[in-house]
Amino acid sequence: MKTWIASHPRSTPRSCACARPPAVDTWAPISIGRMRVRFAPSPTGVLHIGGARTALYNWLLAHRHGGAFVLRIEDTDRERSTPENVEQILDALRWLELDWDEGPLSQAERAPAHTAAIEQLLSAGHAYEDEGAVRLRVPDDGETVIQDLIRGEIATPNQAIQDFVVRRSDGSALYNLAVAVDDRDMGITHVVRGEDHISNTPRQVMILRALGEEPPVYAHLPLLHGPDGKKLSKRHGAASVQELRASGYLPEAVRNYIALLGWGYDESTTFFTTDELIDRFDLSRVSKNPAVFDEQKLRWMNGRYLRGLPVEELKSRLERLTGRELPTEAVEISQDKMQTLADFWPLAGFLVERRDFDDRAWSKVMRDGAAERLRAAREALEQADAFDVETVEQALRGVVERFDAKPKDVFQPVRVAIAGTTVSPGIFESVAALGRQETLARIDSALLKASGG
RNA sequence: GGGGGCGUGGUCUAGCGGUUUAUGACACCGGCCUUUCACGCCGGGGAUCGCGGGUUCGAAUCCCGUCGCCCCUACCA
Numbered sequence: 001m002k003t004w005i006a007s008h009p010r011s012t013p014r015s016c017a018c019a020r021p022p023a024v025d026t027w028a029p030i031s032i033g034r035m036r037v038r039f040a041p042s043p044t045g046v047l048h049i050g051g052a053r054t055a056l057y058n059w060l061l062a063h064r065h066g067g068a069f070v071l072r073i074e075d076t077d078r079e080r081s082t083p084e085n086v087e088q089i090l091d092a093l094r095w096l097e098l099d100w101d102e103g104p105l106s107q108a109e110r111a112p113a114h115t116a117a118i119e120q121l122l123s124a125g126h127a128y129e130d131e132g133a134v135r136l137r138v139p140d141d142g143e144t145v146i147q148d149l150i151r152g153e154i155a156t157p158n159q160a161i162q163d164f165v166v167r168r169s170d171g172s173a174l175y176n177l178a179v180a181v182d183d184r185d186m187g188i189t190h191v192v193r194g195e196d197h198i199s200n201t202p203r204q205v206m207i208l209r210a211l212g213e214e215p216p217v218y219a220h221l222p223l224l225h226g227p228d229g230k231k232l233s234k235r236h237g238a239a240s241v242q243e244l245r246a247s248g249y250l251p252e253a254v255r256n257y258i259a260l261l262g263w264g265y266d267e268s269t270t271f272f273t274t275d276e277l278i279d280r281f282d283l284s285r286v287s288k289n290p291a292v293f294d295e296q297k298l299r300w301m302n303g304r305y306l307r308g309l310p311v312e313e314l315k316s317r318l319e320r321l322t323g324r325e326l327p328t329e330a331v332e333i334s335q336d337k338m339q340t341l342a343d344f345w346p347l348a349g350f351l352v353e354r355r356d357f358d359d360r361a362w363s364k365v366m367r368d369g370a371a372e373r374l375r376a377a378r379e380a381l382e383q384a385d386a387f388d389v390e391t392v393e394q395a396l397r398g399v400v401e402r403f404d405a406k407p408k409d410v411f412q413p414v415r416v417a418i419a420g421t422t423v424s425p426g427i428f429e430s431v432a433a434l435g436r437q438e439t440l441a442r443i444d445s446a447l448l449k450a451s452g453g
Numbered sequence: 454g455g456g457g458g459c460g461u462g463g464u465c466u467a468g469c470g471g472u473u474u475a476u477g478a479c480a481c482c483g484g485c486c487u488u489u490c491a492c493g494c495c496g497g498g499g500a501u502c503g504c505g506g507g508u509u510c511g512a513a514u515c516c517c518g519u520c521g522c523c524c525c526u527a528c529c530a
Contacts, residue, residue, distance in 0.1 A: 042530045077530060133528050151458075160456035160526075168528040175530050199457055199525030222459075223523070260465065260478090267467035268477045287466075290523070294464050297479040307492075337491045347490085365489095396488085411488040423490045 035067030036189050039093075039100070040107075040179070042074040043085035046240035047092035049293055050194065050224040050232055053258040057221065058192050059098045060259070060281040070186055071103035076178055081108070092241035096251050105186070107178055114173035117181045117211060118166060126210035132169030136207060138162065144202040149190075149219040149283045156202040164203060176200055180207040183216060192219045192283070195290075219283045222262050223290045232293060239293065248321060248341030249298065253305040257298045261291045271304070303339035311335065318344050327351060329433040333425040350419040351433055354442065357449065361422045365412045371450040373403055374413040378443045387436045393428040417446035 039055040041047065047055075062069035071093070075081035090104065118134055121127035127136045139158045146154050166177040173181075183191060183204075198220050205215045224232045232239050244254055252274065259277050260270070263286045272280065306314065315331040321341045330351040331344070338344055349355065366374075380395040381387075400410045411427045418439055424430050431439050 040530095044530075074530060080530085131528085135528095154457070156457065157455095162526075164526090165528050170528080172528090174528070179530090194524095195458065196524050197530095200530095202457090203525095220458085225523090257465095262465090264466050264477095266477090270465095270478055289459050289461095291466090292464055294479065297465070300479060303492080336493090339491085343491095361489095400488095407488050409488095415489065419489095421489090425490095427488050 033189070035062065035065040036070060036187050037062050037067060037192055038070040038072050038183070038186060038188050040072040040074050040182075040193070041089055042077065042080070043082065043089055044077070044080040045085060045088070046242055047089045048224075048232060048239055049241065049244070049254075049258055049261075051089075052092065052096060052098075052241050052254070053224065053261055054193060054221060055093060055098050056096070056255060056258060057263075057281070057283075057286075059100075060278055061190065061192065061283070062101070063278045064281060067189070068101040069099075070105070070188070071100035072105045072107060072182060072186070073103075074175075074178070075106055075108045076172065076175070088242065095245055096241060096255060102186075105182075107182060110178070110182055110185070111173065113185055114167075114178050114181055115171070117177065117207075118173065121166070121207075121210055124210070127166060128163075130163075130165075133165045134167035135163040136166050136203075136210065138164070138206060144205055146201050146205055146215070146218055148198075149217060150286050151198075151220060151288060154198065154201075156199075158202075161202060161206075166207065176203045177207055180204040180211070184208060184211070184213050188216050190217045190219065192221065195220045195223050219286070221286060222288055224261060225290050225292045244298075246342075248343065249302050250305050250309075250317070250341070253298070253302040256305070257301050261293065262287050270301075299339045306338055306341070307335055309335075317341060324352070327433065329429075333429040333433060337425060347423065348425055348430075350421075350424065351430070354438075355420045357416060357446065358421045361416050361420070362449075365416045365422060366446075366450055368409075370409070370413040371447060373399060373405060373410050374417060374443060374450070375447060376402065377410055377414050378440060378447070381431065381436065381443075382440055384436075387432060389428045389432045392431045396428065396431075413446075414443070417443045 037058040039051075039058045041051050041055075059069050061067065073081070073086055073089070075086065086104070093100070118127065121136065122129075122134065125137070127134050129135075138161050141158060143155045143157045144161075145156075148154055164174075164176070166174055168174065179200075201218055201220075208215045226232045226239070241254075245251075255274060255277070256272055259272065259281065263281065265272070265280050265285070309317070311328060311332050314335060315326055315328055318331060318341055319326055322345060326344075330348045334344055334348040337347055376399045377396060380399050381392065384391045384395045396410060396414065397407070399405075400407050403410065412422060414431065415422060415424055415427050418424075418430060418434055425433075434442075
């Protein structure tokens with residue numbers, strides 16, 4: 001019994017999909033009936049951005065064409081398929097907000113259907129037993145042609161394909177048979193998956209034909225590689241959806257970024273809302289060559305999304321990530337300086353809790369009379385009429401003038417005193433956000449340290 | 454070995470036989486802004502389109518060959 005199947009309720013229904021006019025371009029040949037696509041990961045670990053992109057493209061297609069997005073878990077390899085792995089995948093999809101209309105279905109639970117199909121193949125003479133296993137009869141000549149929406153026609157000589165096993169001697173079905181039968185039974189009209197499945201496709205088509213069915217339409221997506229040009233794997237940093245979340249990326253930014261990994265709308269548009277993606281995504285514009293995941297570009301894009309968020313929204317996302325309550329001003333004055341949510345704490349955590357002085361920052365800044373200027377800054381801040389950004393600025397600039405110093409000779413010591421480091425949001429904003437009492441206390445402690453205390 | 458797929462600056466891409474001295478973005482370099490780091494703005498370098506032939510008045514765009522990378526060739530998925 002697979003309890004996880006039942007424990008995850010159907011995702012929230014969408015309202016926009018059906019109102020969208022179905023595009024006819026790519027789908028003309030088989031637009032009879034409603035489009036049904038599927039995402040069929042095998043739960044062998046975390047969901048990679050490659051899998052995430054496949055899921056996104058399928059989801060986009062279903063939304064654009066008013067179709068159904070079905071989630072199927074290919075868990076027939078009992079060794080690798082654990083409930084934890086399945087949960088990881090569902091969790092990743094939920095975070096990405098890629099809701100499915102049906103499923104998750106367990107492929108393993110469809111064993112009876114697989115068995116029935118094998119029986120049918122056997123009795124029709126399309127398959128035969130061999131040492132307890134069952135093999136499909138593959139013609140010796142001719143070729144099997146598949147129509148790929150991205151790559152066009154792909155022909156494989158039947159000669160290159162041996163009579164392959166569809167059922168193990170223990171009675172269980174193998175991958176190609178399970179996929180073909182499940183896609184058929186689920187009424188899948190378009191199979192959109194990774195390029196690594198191109199070579200499997202003729203086998204699945206043969207099984208379908210032997211079963212008396214016409215195959216669905218296929219579209220094989222280019223693979224994703226790491227910066228070293230090799231196939232993407234765990235060693236490539238934030239390559240899993242979970243890691244992306246933990247690193248402080250926004251799901252909408254991740255969606256935008258991965259949509260562009262293998263697809264482009266025109267020569268200059270980079271930012272797409274999800275609705276725009278639904279409107280414009282088109283398999284015929286998907287590229288054929290593998291793409292490399294570039295985290296730097298994702299960081300940049302994420303920063304742009306971050307800056308576009310209302311402060312309250314950014315605040316609640318930060319609170320969700322850090323698990324603690326954050327002052328709104330701290331979020332507000334940090335927004336322009338963050339690229340990921342994870343950047344917040346090192347940048348502005350000092351506004352929430354006091355931290356030690358960083359040695360390098362201290363020795364770099366607290367020299368050549370810095371203590372004297374810091375003491376003057378303290379006086380000025382203590383005597384300021386108010387403590388908002390403007391009055392703080394007036395007070396600190398006054399000190400600069402009095403010492404005939406460069407601005408940074410005053411601001412940096414204050415920064416190190418209150419933040420512990422040389423990096424923080426704007427100094428006036430930071431001081432004002434910290435408040436007079438805490439600012440003075442921290443400067444006092446810095447002055448104490450400076451005098452050898 | 455056999456079969457299949459792919460090949461435009463470091464990266465993602467635009468380009469679909471002639472308005473291309475090859476598009477935009479990230480990264481990089483320089484400048485501006487300036488209180489650090491960023492953000493933002495401005496400017497710059499960088500691909501002759503894997504390579505070699507062919508077709509054509511003309512090719513990144515069509516054809517052939519070749520090389521490289523990837524996938525399949527499991528009683529894995």
